[in-house]
Amino acid sequence: xxxIMEYVKNRDPHEKEFHQAVSEVMDSVKPVLEQNPIYRRARxxxxxxxxxxxxxxxxxxxxxQGVIQVNxxxxxxxxxxxxxxxxxxxFHPSVNLGILKFLxxxxxxxxxxxxxxxxxxxxxxxxxxxxxxDMEVMRFCHSFMSELFRHIGPDTDVPxxxxxVGAREIGYLFGMYKKLRNEFAGVFTGKGLNWGGSxxxxxxxxYGSVYFAAEMLATRNQTLDGKVxxxxxxxxxxxxxxxxxIQLGARxxxxxxxxxxxxxxxxxxxxxxxxxxxxxNVRRGRIKEYAxxxxxxxxxxxxxxxxxxPLWNYKADCAFPSATQNEISGQDARNLVKNxxxxxxxxxxxxTTPEGVDIFLEHKLLxxxxxxxxxxxxxxxxxxxxxxxxxxxxxxxxxxxxxKMIMKSIHTAASAAxxxxxxxxxYVAGANIAGFVKVVDAMMDQGVV
Numbered sequence: 312x313x314x315i316m317e318y319v320k321n322r323d324p325h326e327k328e329f330h331q332a333v334s335e336v337m338d339s340v341k342p343v344l345e346q347n348p349i350y351r352r353a354r355x356x357x358x359x360x361x362x363x364x365x366x367x368x369x370x371x372x373x374x375x376q377g378v379i380q381v382n383x384x385x386x387x388x389x390x391x392x393x394x395x396x397x398x399x400x401x402f403h404p405s406v407n408l409g410i411l412k413f414l415x416x417x418x419x420x421x422x423x424x425x426x427x428x429x430x431x432x433x434x435x436x437x438x439x440x441x442x443x444x445d446m447e448v449m450r451f452c453h454s455f456m457s458e459l460f461r462h463i464g465p466d467t468d469v470p471x472x473x474x475x476v477g478a479r480e481i482g483y484l485f486g487m488y489k490k491l492r493n494e495f496a497g498v499f500t501g502k503g504l505n506w507g508g509s510x511x512x513x514x515x516x517x518y519g520s521v522y523f524a525a526e527m528l529a530t531r532n533q534t535l536d537g538k539v540x541x542x543x544x545x546x547x548x549x550x551x552x553x554x555x556x557i558q559l560g561a562r563x564x565x566x567x568x569x570x571x572x573x574x575x576x577x578x579x580x581x582x583x584x585x586x587x588x589x590x591x592n593v594r595r596g597r598i599k600e601y602a603x604x605x606x607x608x609x610x611x612x613x614x615x616x617x618x619x620x621p622l623w624n625y626k627a628d629c630a631f632p633s634a635t636q637n638e639i640s641g642q643d644a645r646n647l648v649k650n651x652x653x654x655x656x657x658x659x660x661x662x663t664t665p666e667g668v669d670i671f672l673e674h675k676l677l678x679x680x681x682x683x684x685x686x687x688x689x690x691x692x693x694x695x696x697x698x699x700x701x702x703x704x705x706x707x708x709x710x711x712x713x714x715k716m717i718m719k720s721i722h723t724a725a726s727a728a729x730x731x732x733x734x735x736x737x738y739v740a741g742a743n744i745a746g747f748v749k750v751v752d753a754m755m756d757q758g759v760v
Contacts, residue, residue: 497699517551519687
């Protein structure tokens, strides 16, 4: 494994998030490679860490003052061994090649776990939609798509939303794709319901992480009913994580954004969640306003210089990190353990640092890594692709049932793989191994391509 990591770091020395993602997977699949030397002879690890295609392009657009702005656009088409590339677009100032490669690499194995025929990809731009008018966002999206349309399609690469890319952005992107290609095709997921979208898609990542948590708890004959839950973030994933927790009888008590976090010991109710949804989705305000609206809540601003996040330092039973990568440090993990947390289900992509992961595993927490626990979003994206191909729309109950069954299947696959390779209860190893084996067996079948 050290040879592979040296190979990756020498080729791309500044891509730390990518190194972290590769290291986690390769550590987990070491016993698979030892038992199957044919994979090493076929240079499978070296082929897996190299994207099949990297697309980098400029995105010029005009702001409302008539000033021309220039951003970078990216699409990483990582692996298509089991299906067309599938993965979101992220619009955020932090976007760079290393972060997108890490996300695309994770997506390959996550998609493989879903039971659906999807490869892995990721893309986006360093454009920041916050504070931009609708017209500015539209002009940017149209410019972005005027290049990307050449590289995507329903049987090639099917993007979706991610951070900074919601229903508004998907609409503008799809509109330009349709105009340029002169076709109405299922090339995006997360579309509007009246033009090809699927019910439950906005809810899917949050719902899925809660369903996965319920499956983990069931192995200890427990349920979510009555559990106190910490949830980070306040966007799409966090909102629907809270919604499903409330429905299953749990008591979510936290939410956050980039400025700070709120703690509401009395619990975030359906009524309070409706306020958050309006605050974030309509008014695009800050979570601090929650504490101003509800006096039972305490607001704590984030200190960027601190080595821990106050959100993870409250007594609770379960934690659902649903904001961004590496949001749980080693100190945060120690605080969670100290405060009685027994389950962590990741709604975000790789939100826990390697030190934090080690602490969770050492203390035998029920720890659902992102590639398993947050696979609900891409699962329903896959179901949206299926509905588009069939030219029909399933009911809410049908999609929700299929989502629940997929999350159950992912839990079963990860659990069985961990057991088979002598690491029972280790969902990190199990998810990595189950996804890895499915992808690399397909690569072996297809030869050196």
